[in-house]
Amino acid sequence: LWHGLAASTRKTYSTGQRQFIIHAQLNGLYNPDGSILPASEPAILSWVAHLGGRVQPKTIKAYLSAMRSLHVDGGLPFTSVESPLVQRLVRGIKRYHGERDRKPVQPITLPILTTLLAQLKPGTIPGDTTTYAACCLAYSGLLRSGELTVGKGGKYSASLNLSRRSVQFLPTFADATHVRLTLPASKTDPFRKGVTITVAAAPGQLTCPVAALKALFIETPRPDDAPLFEQLDGQALSYSHFVKSIRNALSLAGLNPEIYAGHSFRRGAASAAAAAGYSDYEIQLLGRWRSDSYKLYIDNDPNRILHLSSLLHVAFTHLAPFEPPALRDFTAMA
Known part of the structure; x- marks a missing residue:
C-alpha cells in the first residue's frame, strides 16, 4: 500500500496533511470520539477558509488531494473534498483573491x-x-x-x-x-x-x-x-x-x-521545436508528454506574434462565402 505512491509524491503530500492536522488541533476540530480523522466537512471548510489568501487556489486543491490520500492509506471514508460546499469555497477564494501568474524558470534556448x-x-x-x-x-x-x-x-x-x-x-x-x-x-x-x-x-x-x-x-x-x-x-x-x-x-x-x-x-528545447514548426504530436513524442501539458513549456516568439498580427491587414478576403471543394457544383437529388 505504501509503495502505491512514489516517495516524492508522499513527501509532497505530507505538507498539506501536516498543515491540516495542526489546524485541527489548534482549533479543536475533533470528531465526537476525539479523533481528527476521518476529517469532517466543517473541519475541511474551516481549514480551506484559513488557507484562502495565504496560498494559491491550486495549492489548496493539491492539499485536498493530499488529504484524500491520507484517508485512502488509513482505509477511512473521505467525501468532504467532493462536497459542493468545499468546491464552491475554493472557487470563491480564487475569484476573490485571484491567482498569481506562474513564474516558471526561463528556457535555455x-x-x-x-x-x-x-x-x-x-x-x-x-x-x-x-x-x-x-x-x-x-x-x-x-x-x-x-x-x-x-x-x-x-x-x-x-x-x-x-x-x-x-x-x-x-x-x-x-x-x-x-x-x-x-x-x-x-x-x-x-x-x-x-x-x-x-x-x-x-x-x-x-x-x-x-x-x-x-x-x-x-x-x-x-x-x-x-x-x-x-x-x-x-x-x-x-x-x-x-x-x-x-x-x-x-x-x-x-x-x-x-x-x-x-x-x-x-x-x-520544446520552445525551439515549436518555433521550428514541429507538430504537436512531434513535440509530445520528443518530450514524452502524455498530455497537452507540454504547451506550458513553450515560449511564443514575440516577433512571430507581431508578424502574424501584421498579416491580418493584408489577408485575402473571399468575395463569396467559402464552401468546401466537395460541395462545389453539387446538385441535390429530388
Missing part, C-alpha cells in the same frame, strides 16, 4: 545554451566535461531534471538513475551518429519498465550531445554500473550541484543566473 557552453573548458577545468555533456544531453533529449540528476538527499541506484550502461553509441562508438539512452525510471514510467530515447548527433556543433558524451567516456572511463554523470567527489551528479554549475557559467556569460534551473533545458 539554443543561443543561450551555446553561450553557456562557451564558458566551460572541458578537458581543462575539472568537472567541466561532466557539466558540458549533461547540458548537451538535457537539451537534446528534453530530459527532466529528475531524470538527469539525483534529487536532494537521494542515493544513487543503477536501477533508478542514469548509469554508463544507459548510453549506447550507434552504430559504433568511433562512428556514432546517435546514442540510445535508456531511462531506468521516469515520471511517466512509474512501474520502471524503462524508457529508451534516441538522441541524434549534431556534427560540428558545439551543442552536439554525442560528441560531448564521447569526450566524457574517454576522459573519465567508468564501470557500466557507475553514474553517468559524477561530481568531483565521485558522487552521482545531484540536482543542486548541476544547477550551481550552470548558473556559474551563465553568470560568467553576463546573464541573470537566477531565472534558470534544471528544467530550463527541457523548456528551451
Whole structure:
C-alpha cells in the first residue's frame, strides 16, 4: 500500500496533511470520539477558509488531494473534498483573491545554451566535461531534471538513475551518429519498465550531445554500473550541484543566473521545436508528454506574434462565402 505512491509524491503530500492536522488541533476540530480523522466537512471548510489568501487556489486543491490520500492509506471514508460546499469555497477564494501568474524558470534556448557552453573548458577545468555533456544531453533529449540528476538527499541506484550502461553509441562508438539512452525510471514510467530515447548527433556543433558524451567516456572511463554523470567527489551528479554549475557559467556569460534551473533545458528545447514548426504530436513524442501539458513549456516568439498580427491587414478576403471543394457544383437529388 505504501509503495502505491512514489516517495516524492508522499513527501509532497505530507505538507498539506501536516498543515491540516495542526489546524485541527489548534482549533479543536475533533470528531465526537476525539479523533481528527476521518476529517469532517466543517473541519475541511474551516481549514480551506484559513488557507484562502495565504496560498494559491491550486495549492489548496493539491492539499485536498493530499488529504484524500491520507484517508485512502488509513482505509477511512473521505467525501468532504467532493462536497459542493468545499468546491464552491475554493472557487470563491480564487475569484476573490485571484491567482498569481506562474513564474516558471526561463528556457535555455539554443543561443543561450551555446553561450553557456562557451564558458566551460572541458578537458581543462575539472568537472567541466561532466557539466558540458549533461547540458548537451538535457537539451537534446528534453530530459527532466529528475531524470538527469539525483534529487536532494537521494542515493544513487543503477536501477533508478542514469548509469554508463544507459548510453549506447550507434552504430559504433568511433562512428556514432546517435546514442540510445535508456531511462531506468521516469515520471511517466512509474512501474520502471524503462524508457529508451534516441538522441541524434549534431556534427560540428558545439551543442552536439554525442560528441560531448564521447569526450566524457574517454576522459573519465567508468564501470557500466557507475553514474553517468559524477561530481568531483565521485558522487552521482545531484540536482543542486548541476544547477550551481550552470548558473556559474551563465553568470560568467553576463546573464541573470537566477531565472534558470534544471528544467530550463527541457523548456528551451520544446520552445525551439515549436518555433521550428514541429507538430504537436512531434513535440509530445520528443518530450514524452502524455498530455497537452507540454504547451506550458513553450515560449511564443514575440516577433512571430507581431508578424502574424501584421498579416491580418493584408489577408485575402473571399468575395463569396467559402464552401468546401466537395460541395462545389453539387446538385441535390429530388
